[in-house]
Amino acid sequence: MYVGTLSFDLLLGDVHSLKEKRSVVRPIVAELQRKYTVSAAEVDHVDLHRRAIIGLAVVSGDATHLTDVLDRCERLVAGRPEVELLSVRRRIHGDDD
Template sequence: MIVGTAKIYLYANWVHSLKEKRMVVKSIIGKSKHRFNVSIAEVENQDYHQSIVIGIACVTNTARMANSIIQNVVDFIEENTEAMIENVETEIL
């Protein structure tokens, strides 16, 4: 069993309230969960309205597949939001 995890750090400079941020985060999480069947949630900086940190986890049988799933989710998020991806930390266990 291989577990792939990632933290995606996003910056949304147009967001001016936690309510706006919540709308962006809910959209990203809902679309990604539905499309890729991964566990995904906002994991850090929940009180800062322009900083978004999303955690992703997947379970598979090969490290190559875990890397592929995580990369596909990151690419999907990058294409479907105006927030800028600042950093991605990936770990395969």
């Protein structure tokens, strides 16, 4: 069994309130969950209106499949024009860990 996590550090564009922030972050989280069947949520910077950290986790029996899903999720977030992806942190845990 393999567990993979991603942490996206995002800078939001023209956002001036927490309400506007939610209207940007929620669709990204929802699309990740719907498209790739992963667990995702905003996990940090919840009180800052121009920054967000989205955390994501996925479990798989195959390391290749896990890496593929994580790559697709990263491309999806990086391709969103309303956010700037500042950094991505990736971790993969296997049975040997």
